[in-house]
Amino acid sequence: MDTEQVRFIAASLLEASTALELGIVFLGTSAAVPTRRRGLPGIALVYRGSIVVMDCGEGTQAALTRAGLSPLKVEAVLVTHLHGDHVFGLPGLTQSMAMLGRRRPLLVAGPPGVYGFLREAYRYTRWLPPFPIYVVELEPGEELALPSGLHVKAFSVDHTVPALGYRVEEPRRKPRVDLEKARRLGLEPGPLLGRLQRGEPVEVGGRVIRPEDVLREQPRAVIVYTGDTRPSETVVEAAQGATVLIHDSTFASDMEEEAHEQGHSTALDAARIARRAGVGLLVLFHISARYETPDPLLREARRLYSRVVVAEDLAKLPIRV
Known part of the structure; x- marks a missing residue:
């Protein structure tokens, strides 16, 4: 399958949509360093006008703007771990919110240490946001109920530092x-x-x-995001029956040893997890800068699991419009 075919297939699924009742916008999809095509990790989950940001690499606030999403509509930021490419954009995002006139509270959740990171960032820049920020440091298994009605459950993943993944479920829908x-x-x-x-x-x-x-009850959408992780049984458990699984796919399988040493997964690892969990769609995410095209990752994942796409910056994945 050549590059143009891959992009055509991806575009048919990751299509632009101006009015998402529920959907995902990929703000940054690279691993560790930005490239010409990919920014640092960030995902916007859009639900009925509210936004949940999952991970916040540098430039997240700019990516939100380019995607046509207002930082003022962000109700929560979920941080998977404290590596810089996943969290250095958080102080900048909150400062942009302040410059835009935000006054309503913001929830920030993540592993232990996220409170200290924000506190020190504000201390050394001698700036405090003019709106309340509630920081929750989560342990695996803990849950959050967001103002929009979304339900979040944290689960452990296998990285080189303490890290979490998130299972996000929409509230019960009106029966049909x-x-x-x-x-x-x-x-x-x-x-x-x-x-x-x-x-x-x-x-x-x-x-x-x-x-x-x-x-009859209508099915509820479930979005699972792993952040950075080696292949893990906790992901299989958390992703059971998920509508969408966004999984670390940093390398192709010819670099499996290096991937696992660095606390990451290959695209083939992600496909194995998706197949075992029975997810509706697998999205390959956190793509190493060594790949000028995602073709090798997509090809190997599709050998094992057909319902898979590669995330691209600013692509929108509608779940319900």
Whole structure:
């Protein structure tokens, strides 16, 4: 498969969308150093007008702007670990928020040490944000409920420093009416169906119809992000049934030994994890600067798992529009 075919396939999945109810925007997709095409790691999870930033490499606030996303809509920043390429953009992001007039609180969550990092950055730059920042230092297994309704659970990963991955679930969705079943019971679209959707039983022709008779639950989207990690059983567990798994894929498998020594995964490692976890889509992320094209990574991952794309800077992955 040549480069143009790869880009065509990626574009069909990572398409631009101006109105995402739920989706992912890749702000930076490189590993360790930026390249001409890739900035340092950062991901924006967009949900009903709110944004959750996962990792915050240098230039994250600029990438948000280029993607048409306002830093003022960021409700939380989830940091996976304290290596510079994942966290050095955080002080700059908060300063940009202040310059844009932010006053509402911001949640920052990450492993132990993230509070001290921010405190020292503000101390030595002699600047404090004019809005509250609530910092939560998480341990694996701890959970957060965000103002937007998104639910976050941290899990351990296997890197060279203490590091977390995140499983983010959307809240329970309004049940969908099974119209065919409703009509068999004598119901047509209208007020009675509305009452059923609100959880109220209704009476039709002397028969009581309960919500569970005509409603079916809608699946909730689950996005799992590993940050930097070697292949890990904790990722397999956390990613079970995920809609999207964004997995460290720093190297191709010919560099497996170096990848694992440095606390990273190969694209083939990521494909193995995705297959075992049964995810809907695998996104290869954290791409080494040695690769001018992602073709080698995509080719080897697709040998094992067909539903895979390579993240590109500013690409948008709609989950629901």
